[in-house]
Amino acid sequence: MRKIILAAASVAAFALAGPAFADDPIVIKFSHVVAPNTPKGLAALKFKELAEKYTNGKVKVEVYPNSQLYKDKEELEALQLGAVQMLAPSNAKFGPIGVKQFEVFDLPYILPDLKTLRKVTEGPLGAKLLKLLDSKGMTGLAYWDNGFKQMSSNRKLVTPADYKGQKFRIQSSKVLDAQFRSLGAIPQVMAFSEVYQALQTGVVDGQENTWSNIYTQKMHEVQKYITNTDHGYIGYVVVVNKKFWDGLPADIRAECEKAMKEATEYGNGQSATENEQALEEIKKSGKTEIITLTKEQDEAMRKALMPVYKDVAKRVGQPLIDEFLKETGREPVN
Ligand code: LMR
Numbered sequence: 194m195r196k197i198i199l200a201a202a203s204v205a206a207f208a209l210a211g212p213a214f215a216d217d218p219i220v221i222k223f224s225h226v227v228a229p230n231t232p233k234g235l236a237a238l239k240f241k242e243l244a245e246k247y248t249n250g251k252v253k254v255e256v257y258p259n260s261q262l263y264k265d266k267e268e269l270e271a272l273q274l275g276a277v278q279m280l281a282p283s284n285a286k287f288g289p290i291g292v293k294q295f296e297v298f299d300l301p302y303i304l305p306d307l308k309t310l311r312k313v314t315e316g317p318l319g320a321k322l323l324k325l326l327d328s329k330g331m332t333g334l335a336y337w338d339n340g341f342k343q344m345s346s347n348r349k350l351v352t353p354a355d356y357k358g359q360k361f362r363i364q365s366s367k368v369l370d371a372q373f374r375s376l377g378a379i380p381q382v383m384a385f386s387e388v389y390q391a392l393q394t395g396v397v398d399g400q401e402n403t404w405s406n407i408y409t410q411k412m413h414e415v416q417k418y419i420t421n422t423d424h425g426y427i428g429y430v431v432v433v434n435k436k437f438w439d440g441l442p443a444d445i446r447a448e449c450e451k452a453m454k455e456a457t458e459y460g461n462g463q464s465a466t467e468n469e470q471a472l473e474e475i476k477k478s479g480k481t482e483i484i485t486l487t488k489e490q491d492e493a494m495r496k497a498l499m500p501v502y503k504d505v506a507k508r509v510g511q512p513l514i515d516e517f518l519k520e521t522g523r524e525p526v527n
Contacts, residue, residue: 218253222277228409236460243452260386281429285366299368301498331432338464341423345416346399353497362400408471
C-alpha cells in the first residue's frame with residue numbers, strides 16, 4: 194500500500210510542478226473512513242459546500258468517504274506524503290504517527306458531556322495539542338465531534354466480568370488497549386473498514402463505537418447486544434498537509450478557514466442529534482438488544498476502568514491528564 198501512496202504522491206507533486214491553467218481550481222482531496230450520513234461525513238460535505246462558495250469555485254473539495262481511498266493508518270501517511278490534503282482522523286489514531294497526547298481523549302469516562310469537551314477543545318490545551326501536529330507535517334484546523342461510545346458483542350455485557358476473555362476490535366490507541374485489558378478482554382487493533390466483516394465472521398467478538406458509526410456500518414445487524422455505556426468519546430482532529438496549506442494564496446486560505454469554522458459549528462451543532470437518530474433507527478430495526486445499565490452496574494464499570502488512568506499516565510504523563518481534568522472542572526484522579 195505504501196507503494197501506491199508514494200505513486201499517488203508523486204503524481205500529485207508532478208501535477209503541482211506542471212503547467213497549470215490560471216483558471217484551474219485548487220483541489221483539496223478530503224479522505225475519511227466513515228459513511229457520508231454521519232457527523233464527520235456531513236461536516237466534510239458542509240466544508241466542501243462553503244469552501245467552494247466562499248472562494249467562488251477557485252477551490253474544489255473532493256470528499257472521499259468510507260475508506261474509498263485509504264484506511265485509517267494509510268490515510269495519515271497519504272496526508273504526510275501529499276497524496277491527499279485533508280483528513281479528520283479520530284483522536285485515537287494519532288498515536289502511531291508519534292503524537293500520543295491526543296489519546297488522552299480516549300480515557301474512559303473522562304468527559305461527562307459535549308459541553309465539557311468544548312472547554313478543552315476551545316481552551317488553551319486544545320490549541321497546544323493542535324500545535325504538536327506541526328512537527329508531523331500537518332496543521333490542525335479544528336476539532337469535530339462524533340459522540341459517546343457504546344459496547345457491543347454477541348454476549349450480554351452487563352458487569353465487568355462479562356468482558357473477560359472476549360476479543361474486541363479497537364482503534365489504534367494504547368489507552369483503548371489498556372481499557373480492554375483492565376476488563377480481562379483481548380483488544381485487537383483493526384482498521385474501521387474491516388470491523389463489520391470481522392464481527393460477522395467472528396474474528397472478534399465485539400467492539401466499541403458511537404451509535405452513528407454502529408448504525409451506518411450495520412454493526413448492529415451482526416451483534417446480538419449493545420450496551421449503552423457512554424464510557425468514552427470519539428472525536429476528530431481536522432488536519433491538512435502543512436506545506437499545501439502554507440502554500441495557498443493568503444486570501445484563499447482565509448476563505449477556507451472561514452468555511453472550516455462554519456462547517457465545525459454546523460457539524461458540532463448536530464452531532465448529538467445524529468447519534469440519537471442512529472440509536473432510534475437501531476431500535477426500530479429490532480436486530481439487536483439494547484442494554485441499559487443500572488446505576489450500580491454503571492459504577493462497577495467506572496471502578497473497573499479506573500486503573501487505566503495510572504497506566505496511561507506512564508505513557509502520556511500525569512501532568513497532561515491533570516491539565517485535561519482541570520479544564521473540564523474535575524479533580525485529579527490519582
Ligand atoms: C473508528 O475507527 O472506530 C472510528 O474512529 C471511525 C471514525 O472515523 O469515526
